Amino acid sequence: MLAFACDYMEGAHEKILKRLEETNYEKEPGYGNDSYCESAKEKIRRACKCPEADIYFLTGGTQTNAVVIDTMLQKYEGVVAACTGHVNVHEAGAIEYTGHKVLTVSSCEGKMEAGRLREFLQSFWQDGSHEHMVFPGMVYLSHPTEYGTLYGKEELLKIRKVCREFKIPLYLDGARLGYGLMSRHTDVTLADIAEICDVFYIGGTKVGALCGEAVVFTKNNTPGHFLTMVKQHGAMLAKGRLLGIQFDTLFTDGLYCELGAHAIGMAERLKAGLAEKGYSFYLDSPTNQQFVILPNAQIRKLREEVYLDLWDKVDEDHTVVRFATSWATRAEDVDALLALL
Amino acid sequence: MLAFACDYMEGAHEKILKRLEETNYEKEPGYGNDSYCESAKEKIRRACKCPEADIYFLTGGTQTNAVVIDTMLQKYEGVVAACTGHVNVHEAGAIEYTGHKVLTVSSCEGKMEAGRLREFLQSFWQDGSHEHMVFPGMVYLSHPTEYGTLYGKEELLKIRKVCREFKIPLYLDGARLGYGLMSRHTDVTLADIAEICDVFYIGGTKVGALCGEAVVFTKNNTPGHFLTMVKQHGAMLAKGRLLGIQFDTLFTDGLYCELGAHAIGMAERLKAGLAEKGYSFYLDSPTNQQFVILPNAQIRKLREEVYLDLWDKVDEDHTVVRFATSWATRAEDVDALLALL
């Protein structure tokens, strides 16, 4: 079977496995106090050009979103997200489970627009009865978005400006950040993100790690007793080294970017092939997820040989299919997929 | 440095690392739907002699306790634990964070006594105003306990009897289950636990895995839509294979028991050496954690060469020290520790 259903169908990059093996019998303290977490943090700080960044490793994306959002918000606050945002749709209510509302603004190809955000915040503060409403306490973006799209640097700066105006932090979910940073159509760097956002996370799970996300607080703004709250959320790993070693490896010799670039290369190859064959795209994605409109009959046949992801119904006879490449996708598999189409 | 501070200072058993490597490029669906999870579940069912067991893999102990307790309880219920129980003391309020109270009964060397439990439950139900109280909805034990002690089979059966009487499920936290099962002083088998408990978990993190705990529902009693609630708790791993492969390996050719037995052997060696040298034990632990009373001055010196865990103050001049052996402890390290004492 060819596998394009998502970007987490394989294990980890082999350098990570090798490093786990090499360090296996070293004795390290638990709960993230090991030397590998320390080293990884230092490398991430450098990669972010943010020497004062405060970094924590968590296990997965939903967990990270819930922990960051819950600990950054006051009890009377909610998080503002695009209505298509991952936290609003596909996290089984993990944010609401922490007691906080996801406040939504309309989205455009998965993205939030600064203008819409400002309108939303303005109308909240103008509303005389806002004491009876959930206070917007943070803005949540993902980059890439659920639809694989990316914010331009200007767009991020505009959103940041609105956040500053209303004095609320900007949080960026980077579950697929490596694929965003290595897109051929982006002007946003890791350092830009560290500079623009108050907190963000660098996704490991989808970019070559077995598991793990690195939360980066960039403005000396880590919530007090953050680790106790991580534990309270059931999100603290006893063998924190598992996360430290992985991120230390990903941020050694540019591996994280290399993996991102590989997936982007494969996605571009696929995209070009699809375009050549005349397929329609649901939208123009500059990252590792490609959304293509296919006839249902063709999909049925294709699924006999390819793992793929059904995204959305277009009409009775057509469906949007998501093909995701990853750090592990091989060129020959892309070609094999194209041959089937 | 010698390392006896806890049982999670090394990585994973090498067979696990090898298996991760061998399977690394196989394409598997996410979220625990992979073939390794399936295989591991089947092996655990056999090891438990419980063919109908329903099994889920989670990442860590606190997370597992929070998810199991929250999903098994009704909203008006709390969990009954020994006052020294891990969920009551060392989980940063992770249970209360889910909205449920930990109801406590007194403990004896870390264990709950069936008699005390019955008294507690009886007095709850006799109390006319119990509608204004938290209903006891589940009993929580750990085996081994926080103090390394073990329940005998008779003791477990008595506790089970009380649970049945009051129609509440019995949950056993097996974070260190491997070390309990392989103790030379136990008559309790894995099959006994599966038979006696309504739900329990088999600890991986402390018994040779990088991470992972296997939750076993033994009575066709998995809460409906359990996986959605796992996700809601931020506890679902995208690459579930990481957990599946580890447990599949641990339950192949008796590795889990082998690792448990090794740690027990090392603990017995240490215990015998300590006794020979005339040290006093805080209590008689039949498992991998040994609690020894040492003069503070000696502890200060020892810590220059040994990672150890301070447990409790005895008096101004003495402290209880915990020495933990593990699947990775070497006989020569035990001997080196003894030589220092």
Place this chain on the structure above:
Amino acid sequence: MLAFACDYMEGAHEKILKRLEETNYEKEPGYGNDSYCESAKEKIRRACKCPEADIYFLTGGTQTNAVVIDTMLQKYEGVVAACTGHVNVHEAGAIEYTGHKVLTVSSCEGKMEAGRLREFLQSFWQDGSHEHMVFPGMVYLSHPTEYGTLYGKEELLKIRKVCREFKIPLYLDGARLGYGLMSRHTDVTLADIAEICDVFYIGGTKVGALCGEAVVFTKNNTPGHFLTMVKQHGAMLAKGRLLGIQFDTLFTDGLYCELGAHAIGMAERLKAGLAEKGYSFYLDSPTNQQFVILPNAQIRKLREEVYLDLWDKVDEDHTVVRFATSWATRAEDVDALLALL
């Protein structure tokens, strides 16, 4: 000052005060176990033509919504509401505070349409990844809605049909139910509501009581240990008689309907007067809230003599104003208001 800002600016109907006085020194058990609660329940059962109804009295609307929704939902479920629904907008996140998401469907003049609801539920169940989403576990309507509009009996039956299809209960928030039932443009009776809904509440606070809402479970479907959960929510009144006496009075000799009818009469008088003067309505409300578009300059002047509620901005120069009548509004005050317009 004339007062049309809302329907809770006065105390209680004088029969209620009189009854509180008459019964003041009778000794009654607490927590809703008094004879007045019993009598009120019996009268409400009769008014609902639902002899098996199970009835509880709570203090206010937000509290009632939070308690009913939280106790009826499973932990993995959310409540489906119109995006303009009170629980989604004006309750400070009280529903999310209980851990449950408010799932929204678009609304039309404050109302949910059966067709939209069906689409939403269908798309949830069709979505392959719905295990990662919040399950729709209940439908929330309010009648009258936030905009004073009413469901017709046919509309309610259609919504009920969708709920049955998807096996989820239908909950109706009747904070202003008395004004809905007594509208001159409704074909929905209290018995209809009891028959159609699985649970609803009859608002007292806004219809002549000092405080209090009567929750009616109509299908032998009260959640187990409901009172304990009421207490857990901090929603149990020690002197439950305060609520019992008020509802007993409201449901004696048709007082509840009488109060509703009075407010409707006043609203119709106001509406006719406004129409005559050529004012534009934001929408056509058949109940006690009238939404009128006024120039901002006129509003500023009017507010010197009238308490009113600013509802929504229309354009730079116009605003929607809400005038609410109530059980306590006097005809002369309506006329005085009209004279000012």
Place this chain on the structure above:
Amino acid sequence: MLAFACDYMEGAHEKILKRLEETNYEKEPGYGNDSYCESAKEKIRRACKCPEADIYFLTGGTQTNAVVIDTMLQKYEGVVAACTGHVNVHEAGAIEYTGHKVLTVSSCEGKMEAGRLREFLQSFWQDGSHEHMVFPGMVYLSHPTEYGTLYGKEELLKIRKVCREFKIPLYLDGARLGYGLMSRHTDVTLADIAEICDVFYIGGTKVGALCGEAVVFTKNNTPGHFLTMVKQHGAMLAKGRLLGIQFDTLFTDGLYCELGAHAIGMAERLKAGLAEKGYSFYLDSPTNQQFVILPNAQIRKLREEVYLDLWDKVDEDHTVVRFATSWATRAEDVDALLALL
């Protein structure tokens, strides 16, 4: 029937009912913004000799405890209470429902001792692993306690000293404060409490009101956006005037103290009569609740003519009975009760 089961079996003091009637048709804004709330706050500030006190009115005791504790605590903190404290035993888990643990210290006749509190707090901070534990974030007392006992001023000052040492606020639950202040055996005044505590509440429900508790923040320490969180807890009353008018009346011409003194007089009369007849007391209560040990046979007989409260089992044949007097107890009823004993 004679009624001594609790102190909330009657309605409200007649001055309150009269005032509700007199003000009934005045038009007042909702949600506590009315002139009566304002006036009541001013009177309470004077009574507390605390001109800067910030005051809010809530409906009942459990609600007040949940709201105050939840809003004052950080997310990683719990509240320290005597193990017999109301919040630990008789509130259906309302505190844990907010996500916070109740941390317990042993109690003596319902009271917390400063020494025990200090030991508890010291041992928490000394424990190296306290990052994995719930941080003690507030101390909860009740005055009178569950057992009717009272703190002396010295005792309160000692507890306050410990709180200051560990930098955590002191909260006093005054559900029955009026009866504590008017005890003949107290040296603690309302002004003392305002001076010593960081926040406390003055109980209305049990001291002559229909409902209502007045929360007093004494140190300019009201949590930000407190009212929004009150709403989020479902604890905001639309007709806040109901609470304002009651407290305004209770704090006019010393009515609150008068009611307290009356109940104390009745309790002393009962206590003297019981002592004279040779009955044993469970403990020496200086307030309106008297705990007497009675043979079960006598209790059965007594219950035919008296509402009373069974408190605790002494042995097979004896039970502790609680007799509560209140603002509404008549001397002739005390005498009638004594005649039956």
